[in-house]
Amino acid sequence: MASLVPYQDNRTLTEKLAVLDKIANKVNEKAGKIIIGRIGANKAILDRLRIQYVPTPSYELNDAIGGGFPRRRCTIVSGLADSGKTSLALETIAFNMKNDPNFIAIWLESENSLEEGYVVDTFGIDPDRFFYIEVESKKPAEEILDILYNILSTGIADICVINSLKCLIPTKEREASLFDTTIALQARLNSRMVSKFTAMVAEYNTAFVLIQRLSTDIGSMSRDPLIVAGGLAIRYWSSLTLDLRKKAILDSDPIGKDEGVKIGVRITKNHCAPWKNVYVKLDYYAIFGQGIEQYLSTLARAISKGIIVSKGAWLYWYDEKGEVKDKWNGKIAFRQAMKDNPDIFNELLKSVGSGVDNMSEDEIEEVQAETAELEKISNKKSNKKEQVVTVA
DSSP: OOOSSOOOOOOOHHHHHHHHHHHHHHHHHHHTSOOOOOTTTOHHHHHHTSOOEEOOSOHHHHHHHTSSEETTSEEEEEESTTSSHHHHHHHHHHHHHHHOTTOOEEEEESSOOOOHIIIIIITOOOGGGEEEEEOOTTSOHHHHHHHHHHHHTTTOOSEEEEEOGGGOOOHHHHHSOTTSOOTTHHHHHHHHHHHHHHHHHHHTTOEEEEEEEEEEOTTOSSSOOEEESSOHHHHHHEEEEEEEEEEOOOTTSSSOTTTEEEEEEEEEEESSOTTSOSSEEEEEEEETTTEEEOHHHHHHHHHHTTSEEEETTEEEEEOTTSOEEEEEESHHHHHHHHHHOHHHHHHHHHHHOOOOEEOOHHHHHHHHHHHHHHHHHHHHHHHHHHHHHHHO
């Protein structure tokens, strides 16, 4: 029976903190590593609350999302066919391998979409630091994901990419006939994966990236019917969700149709940068055979803002006093100069800005309506489970 006398703790703050520290020390000693403690007294724990990023090769995208693909968390890169999902992931790996000689990537491929020249030659990925897992026809998704889990448990991966969950087939679905109905088996598999992988990804500071197709939600009437496939679990797990769509190249764009592609990105979820507006969008360009283009898109924004002026074949960069800071004979010369002088390019970026725009009210309403619908579905499922337990 509980005491009727209110509990009074006469210990000082110092004495209370000492008790907490004693408990933490015992638990950490038993675990052989630091897993609990006061963040003010333990820098290792405090550092875990600071998000680290695996930067993408796009300055605009990094600025929009906070720095790149977050470590210790899940990112969903979604989109239609030929929207640049796989290319973004591969180029991000290559970009970080060039900047970090110890960077290692794990890639689980279920769509049979990679090719040696595409990976090694086009993007410049170091094959010795690119660990490739291919889904075999006779192996179910559960076995493949267990293999991936064991690899991640070594703690060697900086980034892990699954391309994609849609083509990972659960055991029951693999054994079933094409006449059999196998509703939601994949969603349940993904839910189990989330439960198992979340702590592992966080413990070893891995950036976990899911490349997912967009599927048609036939129940949608008023909003965009395209939604991220794979069930609710992965969408809740994801701290960052990108929606990539290929866009038409206009005459005003810095590259032509024969030079490359234009990719539009909407950030539909971002729990990594609370100081930023979540609902933002941007465009970036990729040149065939070269990858994401930074310099010409920055030049286009600089010209539109009057920071750089085009006179004939020459480009002039003016300072605040109206004096010429630098000049280049055409776009090719400008691009090469920026590649050779990253400090100058960073200075220009600061004066030009990122090129990130806020979504329109209609676009924001679409995203919020989709989120609200997910919550509604989730609540219905929870209520049904509670009713079953009550009846039992």
